[in-house]
Amino acid sequence: MTTNLEEEYPEAAQYIRQAVAEHGEAWVLENYYEQLYPLGVVMAMPEKEELPFYDEDDHETMTEAERVEMYQAWGEYRENLRTGTNPGE
Template identity: 65%
Template sequence: MSDSLADEYPEAAPFIAKAVEDHGEEWVLENYYSELYPLSQVMSMPEKEDLPFFDPETDETLSKDEQVKMYEAWAEYRENLRTGTKPDK
């Protein structure tokens, strides 16, 4: 893991480094938003494109609209957990 990432995100860098060690960089890039980025609820996390092994030529990231939808879904999920209700269908 790069020193600058560890300097900017001291809490998150160990989690990212462990995920890379356990699964590899490709897995981290493919699963970043579902497996690691939720930690942004409790600590500062880098954006996917700020990861030292992210290559904008070959790797994809979520658009701002997709990120908003993801955040809204997380909020709905947390509210459903809090209230014990099931999502509307």
């Protein structure tokens, strides 16, 4: 990781570094929005394209609208699990 990322996101850099060590850079990039980015609720998280190993020619990012839609769907899914209902009931 670059020093810049360590300086701008000291808490997040630790989690990203650990995920890279355990799973590799490709896994982190593939699972970033599902596994790491939600930590932004409790700490400052970099955007995926700010990661030092992100290459815009090889990887894609989600728009803000796509992330909102994904997280809303997860929220509905968790609510359905909590209440034992099916969507649309």
